[in-house]
Amino acid sequence: MNTPRTTLYRDKQNAKLMGVCSGIADYTGVNALWVRLGFLVLLFAGMGMILPVYFIAGLLLNKKPAHLYVDKQEEKYWQQVRQNPKRTVREVRGKFRDIDRRLAEVETFYVSSNPRLNAEIERLR
Template sequence: MTSVRKPLLRDDRNGKIAGVCAGVADYFGIENWLVRIITLAALFLGMGSFVLVLYFAGWIVLEKKSKHEASFGAVSNGQGDDSVEVKTQVWQKGEPPKQALQHLSHKFNSLELRLRDIERHVTSSTFQLNREFNKL
């Protein structure tokens, strides 16, 4: 099984200043606030100039996530992202289990309603009549 590594990008949608911390958090699959706290702690605990240089280098070098998705044809179908990530640790990225269960329950309920509409249409007399006319 081959795993494809996603590129390190600036997350301009979830970022506060330039999206560098949000991009690093997305790359490693951890929460944004944790990366921001680590960055600020390193900034104030003696690694200030090094952290600033790395941050500005990331700001300049890393491509924006929205621009990258647009250039590689990440087409959204209007329904958003269908995946649900459940977090098991506080620092992991994703939804808490209770919220994920509610999210999935809502998705399944909407799919159930769509399926009922399709079944109602297929079993209707209008559908049967149109099908018979198309056979002629």
């Protein structure tokens, strides 16, 4: 699952310094303010060891492509995929089951109201 939508990027559009915190926020779906506050807490609690990691990440991470997501709904979907892929797969399977069920209901209604079509389908079986 190594697509451009599941990769960590620097988000320069919402950046304050290099875009690392906003990139992490985009990747995880957490508000960028909380990621930045967490960075500051780690900065003061860890005696500044997080600062070189931040700058290295800023140099190594690629910039987020401008048109990575079509809309906010797609962005939210990919954030959920990154957070819990198994849950997302279950949700997609559930949606397909629901579509399958609804399609079967439509098919049953249409076939039952059309005796000629029903007879032809039975003849094919």
